[in-house]
Amino acid sequence: MAFQPALVASHLTRRFDSRVAVDDVSLELAPGEIFALLGPNGAGKTTTLRMLAGLIKPSSGSVDVHGRIGFLTEAPGLWDRLTVERNLMVYARLHGLDRPARAVDEALDLFDIGNRKQDRAAQLSKGLKQRVALARTLLHRPDIVLLDEPTSGLDPESARDVRELILRLRSEQRAVLISTHNLDEVERVANRVAVLRARLIAVDTPAALRRRLFGSRVLVRLARPAAPFAEVLEPAFPDVRADDRTLSIAVGDVEGAAPGIVRALVQAGADVVSVVADEAPLEEVYLRLLGEESR
Amino acid sequence: MSRIAALLGKELADLRNNPAVFIPAIVTGVISIVMPFIIAVAVPYFSGERLADSSDLKIAVEMYRDQPATRSLDPEGAIQAMIFQQFLILLVLTPVAGAMSVAAYAVVGEKQARTLEPLLATPLTTFELLTAKVLGALLPGVALATVCFAAYVGGVVMLAHPGVYRTLFFPRALLTIFLLGPLASLAALQMAVCVSSRVNDARSAQQIGALVILPISVLLVAEFTNNLQLTSRLVLLISSGLAALNVALMAVGIRLFDRESILTRWK
Numbered sequence: 001m002a003f004q005p006a007l008v009a010s011h012l013t014r015r016f017d018s019r020v021a022v023d024d025v026s027l028e029l030a031p032g033e034i035f036a037l038l039g040p041n042g043a044g045k046t047t048t049l050r051m052l053a054g055l056i057k058p059s060s061g062s063v064d065v066h067g068r069i070g071f072l073t074e075a076p077g078l079w080d081r082l083t084v085e086r087n088l089m090v091y092a093r094l095h096g097l098d099r100p101a102r103a104v105d106e107a108l109d110l111f112d113i114g115n116r117k118q119d120r121a122a123q124l125s126k127g128l129k130q131r132v133a134l135a136r137t138l139l140h141r142p143d144i145v146l147l148d149e150p151t152s153g154l155d156p157e158s159a160r161d162v163r164e165l166i167l168r169l170r171s172e173q174r175a176v177l178i179s180t181h182n183l184d185e186v187e188r189v190a191n192r193v194a195v196l197r198a199r200l201i202a203v204d205t206p207a208a209l210r211r212r213l214f215g216s217r218v219l220v221r222l223a224r225p226a227a228p229f230a231e232v233l234e235p236a237f238p239d240v241r242a243d244d245r246t247l248s249i250a251v252g253d254v255e256g257a258a259p260g261i262v263r264a265l266v267q268a269g270a271d272v273v274s275v276v277a278d279e280a281p282l283e284e285v286y287l288r289l290l291g292e293e294s295r
Numbered sequence: 296m297s298r299i300a301a302l303l304g305k306e307l308a309d310l311r312n313n314p315a316v317f318i319p320a321i322v323t324g325v326i327s328i329v330m331p332f333i334i335a336v337a338v339p340y341f342s343g344e345r346l347a348d349s350s351d352l353k354i355a356v357e358m359y360r361d362q363p364a365t366r367s368l369d370p371e372g373a374i375q376a377m378i379f380q381q382f383l384i385l386l387v388l389t390p391v392a393g394a395m396s397v398a399a400y401a402v403v404g405e406k407q408a409r410t411l412e413p414l415l416a417t418p419l420t421t422f423e424l425l426t427a428k429v430l431g432a433l434l435p436g437v438a439l440a441t442v443c444f445a446a447y448v449g450g451v452v453m454l455a456h457p458g459v460y461r462t463l464f465f466p467r468a469l470l471t472i473f474l475l476g477p478l479a480s481l482a483a484l485q486m487a488v489c490v491s492s493r494v495n496d497a498r499s500a501q502q503i504g505a506l507v508i509l510p511i512s513v514l515l516v517a518e519f520t521n522n523l524q525l526t527s528r529l530v531l532l533i534s535s536g537l538a539a540l541n542v543a544l545m546a547v548g549i550r551l552f553d554r555e556s557i558l559t560r561w562k
Contacts (some may be wrong), residue, residue, distance in 0.1 A: 016559065047559070053416055056555045071416040075409035079305065081312040086305070093301030094417040120312075136413065 306431025
């Protein structure tokens with residue numbers, strides 16, 4: 001993948017006494033990319049994010065950053081007794097923004113929380129707090145946004161709002177690195193995924209990881225029993241299974257193979273009802289990767 | 296400077312929304328003000344016995360009437376002046392108590408509320424963070440001490456013998472309140488902030504910071520027992536020592552404030 005990276009981490013290692021929390025992690029992050037960091041509890045995700053944000057130093061390795069960083073910590077970390085506006089204003093001034101009041105107003109509008117600006121943070125729901133924390137993270141218009149479990153503990157509606165905000169960041173060409181346990185979320189937003197358990201087990205696009213571990217299959221549903229049509233495909237596709245009216249065909253690339261499969265079946269007289277890609281859920285990919293790593 | 300001002304503004308706003316934290320300081324201030332009035336005004340009034348008649352206090356009368364500034368006071372006024380002067384050092388404890396209530400939570404509180412990590416992700420330096428924390432605790436304490444001093448003077452004007460209030464404006468008194476007090480508070484709260492950076496609960500920080508009260512108490516007792524006379528020169532000398540101690544404590548505080556340890560080892 002050719003890009004000018006916004007952030008490059010090279011061979012990051014972090015030890016706490018004798019324990020190695022992060023072991024030789026290298027990754028790159030491009031503008032306009034959402035990169036998801038997956039891993040079980042204690043895998044070193046937060047430690048990695050903290051090293052990338054410059055909050056803690058790596059024991060070895062380096063981080064090159066091209067642009068400003070915004071870091072959303074795992075907890076919203078708002079000052080409960082202060083109003084939403086005041087919370088943001090302090091950060092606008094800490095970042096040395098020229099017009100802090102204006103920056104705060106823009107952030108409030110962007111996150112649709114202007115009507116709650118005089119509320120104390122303690123009065124907000126968890127979802128709203130997370131929204132304010134995101135607004136705080138983006139106040140200084142960072143080029144690189146690090147999000148530590150941004151939807152953890154949120155109700156589905158709030159989580160969806162946060163996901164939409166993350167997608168908006170990508171459309172603004174910001175580089176986003178998100179640490180999460182939420183595989184559904186990763187499925188929906190991430191361009192690339194890394195699975196971490198102290199060291200990186202795998203890094204790739206979700207589709208490529210699936211292909212690598214499970215291969216890809218095309219499911220073709222026919223109007224009549226499928227068995228007679230299996231042998232039509234077998235010369236080109238060695239692994240074809242027929243089950244009642246459905247054919248399951250192992251392919252290298254779903255999008256490339258599906259048109260040829262449909263053409264061959266129609267020419268053989270089959271009535272094709274539907275064609276779908278049969279993809280393993282990301283959860284299975286993730287668990288398989290962790291399982292392989294444990295062995 | 297602007298980052299210090301930003302965080303200081305937050306500290307003061309936070310305090311305005313949580314005035315209960317200042318109750319110990321207010322109680323200390325009230326006790327410091329009321330006690331000398333009980334001894335110098337209320338007890339003689341209700342018992343009907345003048346302080347000047349007590350043989351124990353004759354030396355004080357002579358001492359005060361020897362000085363040009365207090366020569367015009369009658370014997371009862373001289374003793375009142377002595378009592379009000381000596382109790383002045385108690386007022387020094389007011390800003391210390393105020394600062395201690397706030398400072399102990401300075402770092403521990405942020406960590407417990409999980410607000411420290413986002414703060415450390417900004418360009419804020421350790422010096423700026425600690426300075427804002429220290430000032431955020433010191434300024435309200437000093438303001439409270441000033442209010443208490445004003446009330447003290449007001450009470451003396453209204454209740455003590457004429458002319459006694461003038462002794463509260465002697466350099467010694469003003470230096471005690473406006474120099475020794477703030478510097479002692481600063482030392483106490485810097486100790487508390489240092490400890491607050493290394494411990495997991497605010498109580499430990501309060502206990503260590505409260506050690507500053509001990510030398511102040513020693514001064515108080517020494518003065519009461521006539522083993523020490525707190526002159527302007529002595530106040531200045533102690534203040535200089537405290538100023539040097541404060542510079543050293545800030546340097547130690549910055550060294551002790553281990554961001555990584557706070558983020559990674561505290562739960």
